[in-house]
Amino acid sequence: MQSVLAKLSLRRTSALGGHKYQCDTCESTCHVYNSCGDRHCNQCSGSKRYDFAERAGKLLLDEVDYYQVVFTLPSQLSRLALSNRESLADLLFRSAWKSLRKTIRSEQGYDPAAIMVLHTWNQKLVVCHS
Structure with a gap:
């Protein structure tokens, strides 16, 4: 559990690396840091759970x-x-x-x-x- 919490605490920080983007027009820069990718993370895996629930829900039949x-x-x-x-x-x-x-x-x-x-x-x- 401790490693999960440690990983979650590093989410979207420079510790996990990231990417630097620069606007072609104004040349301003923006750092976008990597997600933790942990399955327990709402931000990282929340959409996967939602997608699964959506796909599974389509299999359900009325009156069953x-x-x-x-x-x-x-x-x-x-x-x-x-x-x-x-x-x-x-x-x-x-x-x-x-x-x-x-x-x-x-x-x-x-x-x-x-x-x-x-x-x-x-x-x-x-x-x-x-």
Whole structure:
């Protein structure tokens, strides 16, 4: 969490570099400093979240019930997940989808659809490092 806050505090400052622009007409200059690019930053990732919500919203159909289902890794796997992020995320998505699809097909009798999102914070909004 500390590195995230440190990165956010440097956003749009000379510490992260930037670009110098000069007006061709009046020759005045302007420095535009780089964004932090962190996924937790409202300025840097806010538009990505909005775009995702817009695209996902277009998939929703009127008069269809939607449900949120949460699959959670046990805390005992946190260290393994941190050192094998991509592999474990892929395994989690594939396993969750297989389980969800099998359960819905057998209990409800239809083929489900899903939008899956990896959420890496616990309910207290603390990075899980245990």
